[in-house]
Amino acid sequence: MLITSLAIAATIGLTQPEQDDNTPKVEFPHPLITEILAVVPKGDGGDANKDGKRDASTDEFVELMNPHDEDIELGGYTLSDRNAGGQGAVEFTFPSMTLKPGEVVVVFNGNGEKFATHVGTEQAQADEQDEAFGAWVFVMENSGQFAGFSNKGDWVLLSDPEGKPIHVVSWGSFKEKLPTGEGLIKEQPVDGGDGSMCRYLVGGPIVGHSALDGRKFSPGEHPISAKMTGEDQGR
Numbered sequence: 001m002l003i004t005s006l007a008i009a010a011t012i013g014l015t016q017p018e019q020d021d022n023t024p025k026v027e028f029p030h031p032l033i034t035e036i037l038a039v040v041p042k043g044d045g046g047d048a049n050k051d052g053k054r055d056a057s058t059d060e061f062v063e064l065m066n067p068h069d070e071d072i073e074l075g076g077y078t079l080s081d082r083n084a085g086g087q088g089a090v091e092f093t094f095p096s097m098t099l100k101p102g103e104v105v106v107v108f109n110g111n112g113e114k115f116a117t118h119v120g121t122e123q124a125q126a127d128e129q130d131e132a133f134g135a136w137v138f139v140m141e142n143s144g145q146f147a148g149f150s151n152k153g154d155w156v157l158l159s160d161p162e163g164k165p166i167h168v169v170s171w172g173s174f175k176e177k178l179p180t181g182e183g184l185i186k187e188q189p190v191d192g193g194d195g196s197m198c199r200y201l202v203g204g205p206i207v208g209h210s211a212l213d214g215r216k217f218s219p220g221e222h223p224i225s226a227k228m229t230g231e232d233q234g235r
């Protein structure tokens, strides 16, 4: 009887893999994209990197986290957009670093920016997590001021250290064909809203950040519910 039940459970498990909001969109050992800021809000409210001024390119960022219960080795993973290279392309390769379960990493566009605090680059990770963001912070050091995400249509592609496309989040319209590959996870935000595109649950959809909690973005903060319901509620 027991064996039969297990056999049935195993069969169901094989044919209908669990798909719920708490099952990460990506399998181990891959990190999960949890937020993308492509359309930087206008005015002082758009200063996502907290350097004191709003900039349409440098305040852009991609946030990822480790949704698994084992360490992730991030070294060699890349972030890129629809531009194939050269002018306007967003390209970033993580240096060797370990991302522990639940840890968050933010990669700012940051072209030409001088960050005062603990910020990593493609060459080396930061010496410690940045207190201002409560996360590991990196800067892409893109080659030109026009290297950034298009507001009208673009994508963020995460590829593994072997160059295999793992996860792509796209928005708007563009003439390029989306990347393809076996097992590639493709997502589009449910509702762009304004501000960033944000994932509330590790297996849930990506939606407009402002629709979730009224804020425009939250680099370094995942899940966002922690700040809204916890010790910062009365701030």
Ligand SMILES: [Ca+2]
Residues within 6 Å of the ligand: 046, 047, 048, 049, 050, 051, 052, 053, 054, 055, 058, 059
């Ligand atoms: Ca800024």
Ligand SMILES: [Ca+2]
Residues within 6 Å of the ligand: 034, 035, 063, 198, 217, 218, 219, 220, 221, 222, 224
């Ligand atoms: Ca966030």
